[in-house]
Amino acid sequence: MSKSGHEPFDGLAALYAAGALNKREQVIFRAHLEVCRGCVQEVKSLLQVTQGLLQAAIPVVPATSLRNRVLNSTTRTIPHAKAPAYRKSKIKTGQQTAAGPPRQRPQPTIWIATLFVIVTAGIAAWYIPKLDHQISSLQRQLVELQSDLDSSTRLTQILELEIAAADLETDELRAVLSLLTTQNVQQLALTGQPRAPRASAVVFWTDSGDSTLLASGLPPLPIGDLYQLWLGGLDGPISAGLMAPDEDGYAAISLTVPDSVTMPVAMAITVEPASGVTMPTGDIYLLGQPTP
Amino acid sequence: MVDLDTLEHVADSDPSTLLAEAYDRHHxxxxxxxxxxxxxxxxxxxITLEVFSRAVREEQNRLTRHDSLAYWLLRTTRNQAIDKIRSKQPTPDSGSQPTHQAVVDLPIPAADLEPTVMLEESASKLRAKLNDLPQSQQEAIRLCYFEGLTQTQLAERLGEPRSIVKSRVRSGLLTLLETLTHE
Incomplete structure (x- = not known):
């Protein structure tokens, strides 16, 4: 987990699995999961643990009265239970068979009744095994359909998750997601300098000019100042944007990259007056350069 | 996976019956x-009352899928319980945080990682191993997993850099993972 550009995400798989990332961090990390197989594997492994932890409480038996409270309380909220339609139909048919002939037909003679019983028994002896076979076949089909339904339900859950994540995104984060799924994205890491030893950042650099920076661990700014990102070019540093971190020290911005810059030789973040400056004047908080 | 018996059972049962069975199995x-x-x-x-009520209101289709239902019930229980303890905290831990923040939900496993109900023996081993972890790792895991603190809140509560608390959570979880994989 120490490859270039990965530092901001190091160790986040465990926090993600443990539910210790805030919603914004979750969105950023999920975007990272789209492109990092190592983190996906780690999350998968650690989810086994965190799922297990939910079941690792010391067993405690609740009061027996709780069962009635739960069932009584929830019964009021569920629709009135109905017997399945096919059962009603079955019962009705049965009643007709048992009670129908005496009521609906004129009084039969004994020989007609006897003949009727014999014919009915014969049909039943032939038809019941066939019916059993059909029922078994239908049950198998039901299992297959239920299995398909399970898969669909899982897919639905995944889609719901995606929708929930999308709802949380800011425009900047949407841009990051979009960026991460495009081709030819290069990740450039910036590391914290003595003024911000815990800070780190990664720039998702594209040739199309839609580059984005994600930073974490940024110290709070003095009032009236902002962080300013600089691209080091042959003609000196060029400003690529201003940003303010949130209360957790995170910041994400889309870079303003002049057409003349195809790939900076270095990048730096300094603290400058909020109006921005044309040349860096403050201390360098983060510094990085493309990996050759 | 639903088997024939379960299908017949579903056909024979109404939601009240399914709920009663789900309660008996998972309460x-x-x-x-x-x-x-x-x-x-x-x-x-x-909390137990609320969790089963929600299961009936929102998750009736899970009532016959025991593994999936178990994870949903426990995940919801965790969130409700964290909500409960937060609602009882009269003052915020840090000046800039609101008193009552929404609980960050646990990740929902992907389709290829269907949660499974753990046997009591495995749960007991995991519990024992959690208690055997170094105090600092144990505390970090408990605070984030069972009190719902984010990494930033965790670092503030413990008075440690985020990199340290991150490392404690990760090391603790990896040790617990060994317990599960070496069974």
């Missing part, structure tokens, strides 16, 4: 988890 796990987090019987009972 102890739900109540125990709630007790572990809130440490109060009345609150744990209220």
């Amino acid at each position: 102890q796990a739900v109540f125990s988890l709630a007790m572990m987090i809130v440490q109060n019987q009345d609150d744990a009972e209220a």
Whole structure:
């Protein structure tokens, strides 16, 4: 987990699995999961643990009265239970068979009744095994359909998750997601300098000019100042944007990259007056350069 | 996976029956988890009641899928329990944070990682291993997993850099993972 550009995400798989990332961090990390197989594997492994932890409480038996409270309380909220339609139909048919002939037909003679019983028994002896076979076949089909339904339900859950994540995104984060799924994205890491030893950042650099920076661990700014990102070019540093971190020290911005810059030789973040400056004047908080 | 017996069972059962069976199967796990987090019987009972009510209101299609239902019930119990303890905290831990923040939900496993109900023996081993972890790792895991603190809140609570608390959570979880994989 120490490859270039990965530092901001190091160790986040465990926090993600443990539910210790805030919603914004979750969105950023999920975007990272789209492109990092190592983190996906780690999350998968650690989810086994965190799922297990939910079941690792010391067993405690609740009061027996709780069962009635739960069932009584929830019964009021569920629709009135109905017997399945096919059962009603079955019962009705049965009643007709048992009670129908005496009521609906004129009084039969004994020989007609006897003949009727014999014919009915014969049909039943032939038809019941066939019916059993059909029922078994239908049950198998039901299992297959239920299995398909399970898969669909899982897919639905995944889609719901995606929708929930999308709802949380800011425009900047949407841009990051979009960026991460495009081709030819290069990740450039910036590391914290003595003024911000815990800070780190990664720039998702594209040739199309839609580059984005994600930073974490940024110290709070003095009032009236902002962080300013600089691209080091042959003609000196060029400003690529201003940003303010949130209360957790995170910041994400889309870079303003002049057409003349195809790939900076270095990048730096300094603290400058909020109006921005044309040349860096403050201390360098983060510094990085493309990996050759 | 649903088998023939279950299908017949579904056809024969109404939601009340399914709920009763789900309760009988899962109530102890739900109540125990709630007790572990809130440490109060009345609150744990209220949480159990609310969790099963929600299952009926929102998740009826899960009532016959025991593994999936178990994870949903426990995840919801955790969130409800953390909500409960937060609602009882009269003052915020840090000046800039609101008193009552929404609980960050646990990740929902992907389709190829369907949660499974753990046997009591495995749960017991995991519990023992959690208690055997170094105190610092144990505390970090408990605070984020059972009190719902984010990494930033965790670092503030423990007075340690985020990199340290991150490392403690990760090391602790990896040790617990060994317990599960070496069974």
